[in-house]
Amino acid sequence: MKRNCLVGLLIVCTLLISTPRGICRSLPDNQGLSSDKTASNPEPSNKPTGKRNPQPVNAGQSKAKAKGDRAEQVKWKIRSLGVASRVTVQLNNGNERYGSVERIDEDSFQLAEVDLKQVFTVAYNDVRKIREGYGNPNQFTGKRWNPIWAKIAVTAVVVLFAVVVPLGIRYAE
Numbered sequence: 001m002k003r004n005c006l007v008g009l010l011i012v013c014t015l016l017i018s019t020p021r022g023i024c025r026s027l028p029d030n031q032g033l034s035s036d037k038t039a040s041n042p043e044p045s046n047k048p049t050g051k052r053n054p055q056p057v058n059a060g061q062s063k064a065k066a067k068g069d070r071a072e073q074v075k076w077k078i079r080s081l082g083v084a085s086r087v088t089v090q091l092n093n094g095n096e097r098y099g100s101v102e103r104i105d106e107d108s109f110q111l112a113e114v115d116l117k118q119v120f121t122v123a124y125n126d127v128r129k130i131r132e133g134y135g136n137p138n139q140f141t142g143k144r145w146n147p148i149w150a151k152i153a154v155t156a157v158v159v160l161f162a163v164v165v166p167l168g169i170r171y172a173e
Contacts, residue, residue: 071124078109090129098134098144
């Protein structure tokens with residue numbers, strides 16, 4: 001009985017560690033890079049709803065400032081990584097691009113996409129998040145894994161064999 005519970009726990013832990021993050025997301029986020037997705041936000045109506053507007057009058061200015069600050073952070077990150085560095089770029093429309101930085105300009109940078117084998121010019125304002133490196137492609141979703149997950153998986157396997165297996169052997173005796 002104890003051995004069966006240990007095997008079941010081992011299987012569940014292995015499945016939780018090895019599942020990619022993309023499987024837990026909704027379907028539109030997992031459609032990969034094959035098509036450009038655009039956000040279909042309906043136009044807000046000008047009808048009064050009876051509710052107060054929680055945003056201050058100068059909310060547009062603060063949003064523009066936040067976008068400018070984010071663009072500056074992305075620009076600094078790209079410059080610190082440098083040309084020919086491998087990066088994952090998450091765009092504002094939800095797409096992710098994986099490749100190496102070809103050229104850095106004042107308002108944009110060029111990315112040589114590794115999967116599509118094309119060079120894209122990406123404006124700093126269009127970038128939501130950027131991270132160094134890109135992982136291997138996921139066979140199910142088409143997206144690439146975050147390289148940090150490989151380190152987490154190796155650590156989990158080491159802990160599994162260093163802690164769980166000796167405890168299972170001790171209880172089996």
